[in-house]
Amino acid sequence: MALFKTFPGVGDKLAAALVTEIGDATQFGHAKQLVAYAGLDPSVFSSGKFTASNSRIIKRGSKRLRRALYLAVCGLRKGKNERIKAYYHKKKKGKPYKVAVIACANKILHHVYAILTRDEPYHI
Numbered sequence: 001m002a003l004f005k006t007f008p009g010v011g012d013k014l015a016a017a018l019v020t021e022i023g024d025a026t027q028f029g030h031a032k033q034l035v036a037y038a039g040l041d042p043s044v045f046s047s048g049k050f051t052a053s054n055s056r057i058i059k060r061g062s063k064r065l066r067r068a069l070y071l072a073v074c075g076l077r078k079g080k081n082e083r084i085k086a087y088y089h090k091k092k093k094g095k096p097y098k099v100a101v102i103a104c105a106n107k108i109l110h111h112v113y114a115i116l117t118r119d120e121p122y123h124i
Contacts, residue, residue, distance in 0.1 A: 006121035009080030025116035
């Protein structure tokens with residue numbers, strides 16, 4: 001839990017939520033598997049020759065983890081973490097609010113996976 005607190009903007013409650021929902025990070029072979037576990041990966045809708053141009057997240061994963069990440073992004077995009085703030089503003093241009101938030105949540109999960117697998121604190 002102390003490793004999560006090295007990530008700027010992550011406090012006690014968010015760190016506890018991440019630890020309880022993710023559990024052992026070695027069960028995931030790659031960060032994309034953790035993203036899929038959270039239900040933040042895009043679904044592919046296609047039938048015959050038709051392939052949808054808009055894809056939504058699947059929401060099949062952990063609802064609590066998704067909610068914790070959503071709340072984290074809402075707090076981090078206001079200035080605690082400069083990387084996430086810059087990434088949010090880059091994604092926000094020309095896209096809806098929720099698309100940018102989900103992209104930031106995906107980015108945070110990749111950082112969390114790196115922190116857990118390397119067993120090192122977050123480096124700015």
